[in-house]
Amino acid sequence: MSDTRLLSTDELLRGIVDGVTEIRIREHSVMQKIAELDRRGVAAELGYKDLPHVLRHAVRWDRKTARKWVTHAALLSREITPTGSVLAPALPVVAEAAAEGALSVEHVGVVAEVMKALPAEAEEPVVGFAREHEPSAVRAFGKELAYRLFQNDPEPRDAEPAPPVNQHVMRWKNGYLEIWAKLDTITGAKYEALLDPLAKPRPTTADEGPDLRSRAEREGDALADLVDLMLRADQLPEHGGEPVTLTLTMRYDDLADQVGQAMLDNRERVPADQVRQLACNAGIIPMVMGAKSQPLNVGRKSRTFTAGMRRALVARDHGCAFPGCGRPPKHCDAHHIHHWADGGDTSVDNGVLLCRHHHRLIHHSGWTVTMVQGIPVFYPPRWLDPLRKPRRNLIHTAA
Structure with a gap:
């Protein structure tokens, strides 16, 4: 075994990434064995109530952990019918990614959870997202994707819910x-x-x-x-340079037709009828994207983004633009993509919303950000991805 003190930082990080990948491949192998034990009905054979009870004694897992592994194993294994036919796993794309070591047990659980609300064809993009983000970000992405897919469906004819009571x-x-x-x-x-x-x-x-x-x-x-x-x-x-303001974002046609919903900074949805009521009150600022009356570019005259520019960034980025981050706009700073000190201007096209953590990361790490067709795109450091493939925040822009 080599002396880790002699390795560079990039070599250490790359070694961790490779090591965790190997662990996940072994985890997948363990789940295949668990699935086979379940198929054989080993619990009854050994005199146990169920397989999680067997695993509690075999590997000293608590019952909750054992149940999780048994459940996930069933999702990733092939089923064999009484006639001998082999069926694909319940989540075939997840199974393939887990076998490669791209997903952890926690990833498998979260993807299975979000797929309950999504059609089968959504498994591919959800797993693609999971390959690059932590489980909590996958959950947020799945929630946003479900909303986008079903937002135009007719409302169920349930009884009117009771109005919320403060x-x-x-x-x-x-x-x-x-x-x-x-x-x-x-x-x-x-x-x-x-x-x-x-x-x-x-x-x-x-x-x-x-x-x-x-x-x-x-x-x-x-x-x-x-x-x-x-x-x-x-x-x-x-x-953000202006009195406290409540920002709601929605299409003007939807607002005029009193259909659809608006989105608050914290990503909560508000029905159109409530938006129209709110629009009558002071402090609600309607925004028309691309309106010439907005001061979207002040060149080199000011380093600080104006209130109008910040509103435009909020309408475009909907929060921290870093891949996988769900922080709302109120927790974000406006960052100069081409640094102001290096000649970058103070404009919407040169700005991006970043939470404090990711703002610091962009300034002090190997992550970089550029604008591609008006959208901020991020590139990871080489230790994380040798090819530095571009990434975007799909939580805010799920399609």
């Missing part, structure tokens, strides 16, 4: 006011939009150092600030 509970305990609330989609989005800019970490200073507060503490302090600000209603906070 709830708020206050209780004093040991000198503190404990608050619990349950808010409908629109109210919740407004509340989130008000609180978020106040909950950002404080800048690091020589006197105070970095902000060590947890997220819960920062949001608690933000709520206290919001109470004070509401007592001074003319001094409400700004976010």
Whole structure:
């Protein structure tokens, strides 16, 4: 075995990628053996209730883990009929990718979960996405894909659901006011939009150092600030260079025809009738894509993206544009693709929304981003993909 201290960083990372691939290939082999045990009815043969109970003793898995492996094994194995015919696995594309070591057991479970709401032909794109992203991103992609595929289907004729009821509970305990609330989609989005800019970490200073507060503490302090600000209603906070604004995105024809749904920054859907009602209120800014009245390009006059530019970036990127990231626009910075310091201008065509984590990653790692036909496209470092194949955020643009 070679001394890892003598390997370069790229060699170490490549070795980890190759090693995990080998582990996943072995996992697939184990699942094939589990499926064969299940077919043989080994549990009854050995006097156990079911196969998960056998595996609990055989490999010391807890019951939940054992059940997961048995379930996933059944999805990836070929079935043999009583007449001897061999049937393809329930998820053939998943089975092929798992056999190559491209998917983990967790990936298999998430793909199986999202495929319950999708037609069989969607398995190919879902697995293609899973080959490049973690399971949580696959779940978000599947949810978005299901919405896009079925958004034009007729609504089921179920009974009208009861309208959402906002709830708020206050209780004093040991000198503190404990608050619990349950808010409908629109109210919740407004509340989130008000609180978020106040909950950002404080800048690091020589006197105070970095902000060590947890997220819960920062949001608690933000709520206290919001109470004070509401007592001074003319001094409400700004976010992204403009007063706190609720942004909804939808096609103008749908809004005019009162059909379809709009999407909030947090990716929640709002029916057209509620959008039309909201559009009557101050603070809702309608956007027509490509409108000449929007200041979409200010050249080199300003490094900071204007409020109009940010609204255009939100309408295009719908959140962090990095592949697999589901962060909403309110958690994102506008990044210069061609760095401002290197001569890049401040424009929508040279901007992309990135959350703080991925903004830092683009600045300090081997990841790069370019614009291709008006859409941000990302290229991974060579240790991750020697061919550096282009990637996009398909969660925000599932088709």
